[in-house]
Amino acid sequence: MQGLMQHWPLLCSKVIDHAAHEYPLREVVSRSVEGPMHRTNYREVRERALKIAQLLEREGFGLGDRIATMAWNTWRHLECWYGITGIGAIYHTLNPRLFPEQIAWIMNDAEDKLLFVDLTFVPLVEALAPQIASLEKVIVLTDAAHMPETTLPNAVAYEEWLKGADGDFSWRVADENVAAGMCYTSGTTGHPKGVVYSHRSNVLHSMIAQAPDAMGLSSADRMLPIVPLFHANGWGIALTSPMSGAAMVMPGAKMDGASIYDILTTERVTLSAAVPTVWLMLLQHLETSGGELPDLKRVIIGGSACPRRVTEAFQNRYGVKVIHAWGMTEMSPLGTLCSIKPEYADLEGEALLALEEKQGFAPFGVEMKVTDDANVSLPRDGQSFGRLKVRGPAVAKAYYKNQGAEMFDDDGWFDTGDVAHIDPHGYMQITDRAKDVIKSGGEWISTIKIENLAVGHPGVAEAAVIGLRHPKWDERPLLVCVPKAGGSLTKDDLLGYLDGKIAKWWMPDDVVFVDEIPHTATGKIQKTALRKNFADYVLPTV
Amino acid sequence: MQGLMQHWPLLCSKVIDHAAHEYPLREVVSRSVEGPMHRTNYREVRERALKIAQLLEREGFGLGDRIATMAWNTWRHLECWYGITGIGAIYHTLNPRLFPEQIAWIMNDAEDKLLFVDLTFVPLVEALAPQIASLEKVIVLTDAAHMPETTLPNAVAYEEWLKGADGDFSWRVADENVAAGMCYTSGTTGHPKGVVYSHRSNVLHSMIAQAPDAMGLSSADRMLPIVPLFHANGWGIALTSPMSGAAMVMPGAKMDGASIYDILTTERVTLSAAVPTVWLMLLQHLETSGGELPDLKRVIIGGSACPRRVTEAFQNRYGVKVIHAWGMTEMSPLGTLCSIKPEYADLEGEALLALEEKQGFAPFGVEMKVTDDANVSLPRDGQSFGRLKVRGPAVAKAYYKNQGAEMFDDDGWFDTGDVAHIDPHGYMQITDRAKDVIKSGGEWISTIKIENLAVGHPGVAEAAVIGLRHPKWDERPLLVCVPKAGGSLTKDDLLGYLDGKIAKWWMPDDVVFVDEIPHTATGKIQKTALRKNFADYVLPTV
Ligand SMILES: Nc1ncnc2c1ncn2[C@@H]1O[C@H](COP(=O)(O)OP(=O)(O)OP(=O)(O)O)[C@@H](O)[C@H]1O
Ligand SMILES: Nc1ncnc2c1ncn2[C@@H]1O[C@H](COP(=O)(O)OP(=O)(O)OP(=O)(O)O)[C@@H](O)[C@H]1O
Ligand SMILES: [Mg+2]
Ligand SMILES: [Mg+2]
Structure with missing residues (x-):
């Protein structure tokens, strides 16, 4: 026997319809790529998304077409997501920080037909376009006044293009299992791999994210997603914020410490989300400039392990609660969040910080x-x-x-x-x-654990541990370290600092100081590259 | 093109699996029907639900079978819901406060095959059983020591019955659209009507309820559902609490003011849900006994309009936030909740109380x-x-x-x-x-508005407004009022109190004082009965 409940498919359009209806005037504020701050709201975002959908359909795009975006977080990028999914096409977010060859490979793999691109990336895309056979048209996310001369195929300025529609349109998708979005993994361990989200997975993911022990977004929040929409489905925030009625504050192209501090305070942001490196830049800026964070209540930190000193600075110095989170592009992306269960409610000081080094627990739906x-x-x-x-x-x-x-x-x-x-x-x-694990004498050594400890040393800016071949133990750890400018850190300092904090046999066999550690396009340590750099290095214990 | 995301059906079993896995030791505390407090946890609830499912299947019950429960809120009732839905059968909650004829009619309509019943209701069900042809067996929710002599068909004590299973069983449902539960409406406006929930609707409803602006349940909460599981799908709390990892505190058969106060304070409840009449009893108890509510943070009040003085007492006197909510059996049941959007964040005093007389706004999913x-x-x-x-x-x-x-x-x-x-x-x-609206001279008069005002008078215990036929205006309002004991309220007092608070033509044509106003089984004013009582009443204005 079937239930007698309404058929109400879980569609992305339901999210923006809800926001426009129940929170019509809730702000969507962006630092525009052209420069000035731009203010709109969910009602207008929906109206313009309907125009996009209408135009796309008129131009022959439809169900299953991959439509790429290469853009910063702004209201226009948000509109594109809802416009594209509104006709059953698939938003495919491109990470502009990848190598051009990688981008071309990904676009060809996805067979993107259309591209929405920010001004910033026009030169990059001009170089790529000839290699993308499927690409029919490029829409530059700007107005006529800012539209550059370009060799891009059928290029048009977004605001001009939108003038061709009246928005008298209705959403086209009825099946919640239809593909809605596409995002390639970061390429940390190899080639990026394409993940295809459905309307259903996107909506359920946001319902999961909304829960108080997860992101806990409410209509009282002003959310600053620093994590780009092109990183791991934008952590779902483009859906979760309108779903919960939270205002959105979008950083555009500027993610340096000073710019983030400026937008956090001017726009009275209550909640934000970004990878650890972004927060390190902000904290460094605050240290030198002396600012405070009176409105900010919570920050969600994930993408790679959040160093203890970041959590400590936010919580103990600035009174901002850190929610350490783990996720993957393949998980839409939320996996776990480190909210505090009552079992741990009494933890304080170091014990609390130690708990918060963990990535947290699984909400319902994971x-x-x-x-x-x-x-x-x-x-x-x-x-x-x-x-x-x-x-x-x-x-x-x-x-x-x-x-x-x-x-x-x-x-x-x-x-x-x-x-x-x-x-x-x-x-x-x-x-x-799994690919970075060090196996020494048949036992595993956690590289993340050693790295987290090492960056706790006041003289260390960044640290990475890799395994090098060893005749007796198979593999032994090498600690590669970027010292803070102006310090005088030595190998013995660092090993002495680690001594007693980890098992004796976990102690790195050597420490090497470098100016820079290689990173991926999302700011993660690229251990594949690091291992290549040190392939011929001979440990003193060999 | 379809998304490439996992097939993960939204099943009730996923909820209790999640709770047992992520919050295994979270408490489920109940005032047992036998008397003493009983303590268990989600891991054990799931283990026993698996036994129920195993036994039900062994005894030939399965997909689509209606299995009734007539029980208070206790851990056993909770186990039954998960056991029954675990084999694709349908929990059908019976409201014991209905007239016996109504219960018999409903059971026959549903064709219940099996009944789980609390000790309290054994005599009632003994009288009914002969009229229910479909009823094969009755399981009494108690142990051998408390099992009464009974004429019920194939009666067995629950705890004895459970001993027959080892719980080595797996859930049987794969299709999220399968029926999970059944509940009849309260019968306020006519005969109760059967609503059939699916696994999908139950799970989505709880995901909706979890959101911070809805019930906002988290793993830090200790939830006391006073609203019975048999009223409007128990407001979904039997699913939402385990989903969010909140502890459950169950009041059993005792819902008077003193018992509720006792369990609220002893069990350090943070959040509770009930109809206004229950809260009136609690507030009256507090007024006479002088207690405080230090742990309680929020109360959800719905089912009928929450009088302003209830909200005022909770918020201003006891520091407990009121969340006024509206819902229906047909909505699983949540419709709207009166959380505070930032647009209203500055309201205080009377203006805030006036806002909170509203039933609130729709969360995503409504x-x-x-x-x-x-x-x-x-x-x-x-x-x-x-x-x-x-x-x-x-x-x-x-x-x-x-x-x-x-x-x-x-x-x-x-x-x-x-x-x-x-x-x-x-x-x-x-x-x-719609059925209670008064149409006077072609214009509608809101009876709820007048009633809410009338109960604001310190001498009024309860008030109801009904429309009586009128030769000139078609209908005119009559105010029926139960005065507080020991007062000396007059018609002129009351009309004088209303004067200026409502439009002149909304003023009741007469006031009648009575000892009691008829109520439905869920404590709502039964205007159909009231209109019958006053069918021959002649208004002084006629
Ligand atoms: N809080 C965290 N702590 C530690 N690691 C994290 C955290 N959050 C994410 N990660 C790492 O990031 C991974 C997911 O990242 P993402 O999906 O962006 O691609 P990637 O795994 O870096 O790249 P690829 O899969 O292409 O190699 C996780 O599998 C995990 O290794
Ligand atoms: N907060 C509230 N304020 C005013 N009315 C409410 C509120 N909450 C619920 N109600 C009323 O209760 C109704 C839903 O109640 P329920 O489903 O228990 O059955 P019923 O409508 O009373 O009975 P029946 O449908 O059988 O006549 C709503 O339609 C509404 O009229
Ligand atoms: Mg990966
Ligand atoms: Mg009704």
Whole structure:
């Protein structure tokens, strides 16, 4: 017997319809790429999204077409998402920080037909366009006054283009399983892989994210998504904010410490989300400029492990609650968040900071387990680490064009490629990526743990640990370290600092000081490149 | 093109699996029907639900079977919901406060095969059982020691029955659209009508309820659902609490002011939900006994309009935030909640209380509009009132056996039978039920508005307004009033009190004092009965 409840498909259009109807005047404020601040609201975003949808359909785009965006976080990028999904086409966010060859490869893999591009990236895209056979047209996200001369195919200024529509249109999608969005992984461990979100997964992901122990967005919030819409589905914020009626404050192209501080305070942001490197820049700016953060209540930090000193500075110095989060492009992307359960409500000081180094627990809609190599679940004892596997309505079941099929188990679990342990209260901690793990004498050493400790030393700006071949132990750790400018850090200082904080056999066999550590396009440490750099390095213990 | 995301159906079993896995030791505390307090947790609730499912299947019950419960809110009732839905059977909650004939009619309509019943109701059910041809077996929710002698068919004590299972079982439902639960409406306006929830609607409803601007349940909460599981799907709390990891505190059979105060304070409840009459009893108890509510942070009040003096007492006297809510059995049941949007964040004192007389705004997942009789949408101006219509994934599309088909529009909107207006910020206020509206000289008078004002008079315990036939105006209002004990309230006092607070032509033509106003089984004023009582009453203005 079936239930007798309404058929109400979970569609992206329902989200912007809801926002426009229940929070019509809620602000969407952006630092425009042209310069000045721009103010609009959900009612207008929806109206303009309807125009986009109308124009796209008129120009022959439709169900399943991949439509790329290469753009900063602004109201225009937001409008594009809803316009594109409104006709059943697929927003495909491109990361402009990738190497041009990677971008071209990805666009060809996706067969993007149309591209919405910010002024910033016009030169980049002009160089790429001839290599993308599928690309029919480029819409530059600006007005006539700012439209550059360009060689781009069928180029038109967005605001001019929009004038061709009256917005008298209705959304076209009825099936919640239709594809809505596409995003390639960051390419930290190899080639980026395409993930294809559905309307259903996007909507459910945002309902999951809304919960108080997850992002906890409410209509009282003013949300600053610093994480770009092109990084891991923009952490879902382009859907979660309108769903919950939170105002959106968009940083545009400027994500340096001073600009972020400026927009945080001028726009009275209550909640923000970004990777650790962005927060490090802000904190450094605050240290030198002496500002305060009176409106900001919470920051969500993920994408890579949040160093303890970031959490400490936010909470103890600025009174801002840190929510450490873990996720993946393949998970839409939220996996776990480190809210405080009542079991840990009494923690203070160092004990609280230690808890918050963990990536947190799974909200309803995310299932997770840690298994050994034989796929046997390990106990939730906070010690036993192994492969982290997940399941849920917003988790990928395959990559686009069936790449990397080996990550998808027959039993429906997705192997994250991360190594982790889970404690008795469900708090998960990533100890490594499986590909970065160091195996010394048959036992695993957590590189993330050592790195987190090392960056706790006041003289260290950044640290990375990699494994080097060793005749006796198979692999031994090398600590690669960027010292803070003007310091006089030595190898012995650093090893002395680590001594007693980790097991003796985890101690790096050597420390190397460098000016720079290689990063990926999303600011993560690129250990593949680092290992290549040190391929011929000989450890003193060899 | 379809998305490439996992198939992860929205099932009730996912909720209890999540709770047992992520919050295994979170408490479920109940005042048992036998007397003593009982403590268990989500892990054990799930284990015992698996046993129930295993036994039900073994005894031949399965997909689509209606299995009734007539029980207070305790851990056992909760286990039954998950056990029953776990094999694709349907929990059918019976309201023991209905007239026995009504209960028999409902059980026959539903064709219940099995009944789980609390000790309290054994005599009632013994009298009913012979009339229910479909009823094969009755399980009494107690242990062997408390099992009474009974004539009930195949009666067995729950705890004895459970001993027959080892719980080595897996949930049986794969399709999220399968029916999960069944609840009849309260019967305020006529015969109760059957609503059939699906797994999908139940899960989505709880995800909607979790949002910060809705119930905002988190793992830090200790939730006391005073509203019975048999009233309007128990307001979804049996699912929302485990979903969010909140502890559950269950009042069992005792809902008087002293018992509620006792459990609130002893169990350090942070959040509770009940109809206004329950809260009136608690407030009266506090007034005479002088207690405080230090742990309680929020109360959700709905089912009928929350009188201003209840909100005032909670917020101004006890520091407890009131969330006025409106819902219906047909909506699973949440419709709107009166959280405070930033537009109203500066309201204080009387202005805030006036806002909180409204039933609030729609969260994502609830669509609403107010239309005139020609189904044309009325403006959201806070004035224009008309029929309130709703849509959403947790809204009924039909009643069981196709009763009341006229409530379901062809365009997919459900006519709530309520009359309301909506203000520019989306705050809806119920002015009446369509069937209770008074039409005087072609214009509508809101009975709820007058009643709310009347109960604001310190001498009034309860008030109801009904329309009586009038030769000139068609209908004119009569105010029926229960005075507070020991007072000396007069008609002129009351009319003088109303004077200036409502339009002249809204003033009741007469006031009648009575000892009691008739109520429905869920404590609502039964205007059908009241109108019958006053059918022959002659207004002085006639
Ligand atoms: N809070 C965190 N702490 C530690 N690691 C994190 C955290 N959040 C995310 N990560 C890492 O980021 C990964 C997800 O990142 P993303 O989807 O952007 O691509 P990537 O894994 O970096 O790239 P690729 O999969 O192409 O190699 C996770 O699998 C995890 O390794
Ligand atoms: N906060 C509230 N203020 C005013 N009325 C409310 C409120 N909450 C619920 N109601 C009323 O209760 C109704 C829903 O109640 P329920 O589903 O329990 O059955 P009922 O409508 O009383 O009975 P029946 O439909 O059988 O006549 C709503 O339609 C509305 O009239
Ligand atoms: Mg990855
Ligand atoms: Mg009703």
